[in-house]
Amino acid sequence: MAKKGHRPSKAAPSRPRFYGRHAVLAALANPERMVRKLWVTREAMAGLDVPSTLPVTFADAADLARLVPGDAPHQGMVAEVDALEDIWLGDLIAQGEGDRRPLVVLDQVTDPHNVGAILRSAAAFDALGIVTQDRHAPPESGTVARSAAGTLEVVPWVRVVNLARALDEIAEAGFWRIGLSGHADKTLGETLGGERIALVLGAEGEGMRQNTEAHCDQLAKLPISDKVESLNVSNAAAIALYAVATRG
Template sequence: MSKKDQKARRHGSHRPKSPQKSQRKTARNSGHDSGYNSGHNSGHNSGPASDRNQIRHPASKQDIKTGRNTDLWLFGKHPVLAALNNPARPLKRLVVTKRGADQYLTDFSEINQNIRPLNPEIILPDILEKLLPADCVHQGIALLTSPLPGVDLADSCNITGNGSHMVLILDQVTDPHNVGAIIRSAAAFGAQAIITTDRHAPPESGTLAKSASGALEVLPWVRVTNLSRALDSLAEMGYWRLGLDGAAEMSIRETNFGKNIALVMGAEGRGLRKGSRAHCDALINLPIRRTVESLNVSNAAAIALYEFSG
């Protein structure tokens, strides 16, 4: 029995031999996409249900190297209120319209009492709009801040106790609307963390935070230099690495890989890269009707997260 098999057994599921070889062969030879295309997910109206502790997130590696100003504006009710409730989130300038000041008075009072002091500036709506991206839905509130500090892979994805553990890995998914929506779904369905690469992944932004609807402040976001090494580390921890691929033979309904799942999703259109597929224990698909060719990556992520959340 290999070391990986021994570790998998210790974490509650024995690693099968023949399906693994068959799936890895399929993974290395498959050139198909992951069964979903790019798109946008917007118009969220409510934040995710989560009682996990507030966490920290990274600035991009490029920003750290270049020393560029990493300040960003968060806007909208759920992103800003979630940020204000996260003590790790820097607070540089909080602005509201007169109507917004009245609307968020109770929220501000609770944060003042329980989290930290606030000093909101009341400004005219047209001045607020000049500070933010064109046509954004700001709901009368915005926060000038900076990206949160980074989190560690081992700390965020550590397997403890006998419960279920799920992490989500994004292989060069770059659209901020999609990544934000995926973060929201991951938080809603109990994922421990989301993992992306330093490069070929969007930085924190107001657009991404708006799509995440507050989940950016509660879900650990781990950025790594090498995704293949990160997948190896997850296997050593005891996770089964399952890649979502539209051409895979195994349906998500047929999977039985135990409690600890690392779900790997590829970029819009192109799908999982060859190296990422090779580091998956199995490839799975979402069974959909032939009348629809594929799903948007954020929709596919939500379905897969739901399937493994139970």
Template sequence: MHQGLAALAVPLEEPQLEDVLARCGDNALVLALDQVTDPHNVGAILRSAAAFGVAGLIVTERHAPADTGVLAKAASGALEIVPLVRAVNLARTLEQLKEARFWLYGLDERGDVAINDLDLGGRAGIVLGAEGEGLRRLTTEKCDRLVTIPTDQRLAALNVSNAAAVAAYEWARRRSNSS
């Protein structure tokens, strides 16, 4: 609802992967979403990413929400803090991250190690899949390792925005402990 106000504003710049990589130091985290379509989830992930110092969020160009008011409201200002990169081809973008010395960790129930047991130092990319479908086969193949978030057996999976928050927190916690 407009509530009686109108504003003329230019759209936010659409950052490219190269812009994000240029801002990354030797210890950086990038999150990548594999066809996560719910704007509330993407907004919540942006908010967590801003809170924990994530360098950028990568989404697929197709099968991801547009930068609408719903996404912006869920992000609570984080859309202006964390660059949101749209990848035409996620697998190719993950390869570019690898070329830029990022280790890629796919969050998946089938992972062989818990995220809290990883050394998340250096450049890390955490890849999260859509709810229900999870990571696609090609996306999984691009990851260096599949990891899990330890949960109670009665509820083995978290909502994607919760999983992203836990993963970003774990990275930030490890970074602050090593300083």
């Protein structure tokens, strides 16, 4: 029987390489994550408890640097992993039934550093999860995992084919969909009530697409001064999540 709810996208299988202590240790600690290989320096391995079935290769720092992009800070650890299993939007919504944890919806935010930073803020403020469109969001990668500082393993990330339809499903579940936009008339604080909140953010520069705005219940802006035109999307997400967490 087909499962009800918005179907997750089916991305092609890939094996990203995670690097850095936070990302690698969090992957090893996640029972839902399959870690296939581990490259590590002997210094970094000291005190590390890894499954006996995991292939471990000792290498020096220079060798590890060849396994990661550019000058990425590997901190003596690189792991090859399987991407996590897809999550259903309906299942994620059901996990938050009865509480007021917010959802974060990203409209074509493609920079992996930004998505990683948003995952970290989502974990810090106990968000229910994040939702992105599959074709206009980065895949799981070492850059995302490093920027997320381990929180890629604990914050549910739903990828959907059609963001507008996903926003409809989110509304049907009782969420008040607030789109952050610099041209909104009201501030975020003025729009927050007691409802379950879904924060919708667009890419830096372009912002949300018109169709995405049309699927929001309310547009709101952050009360920033005119000294800056806008905030980086990850900074805006952190401030918005704080506002939701501290509302009356």
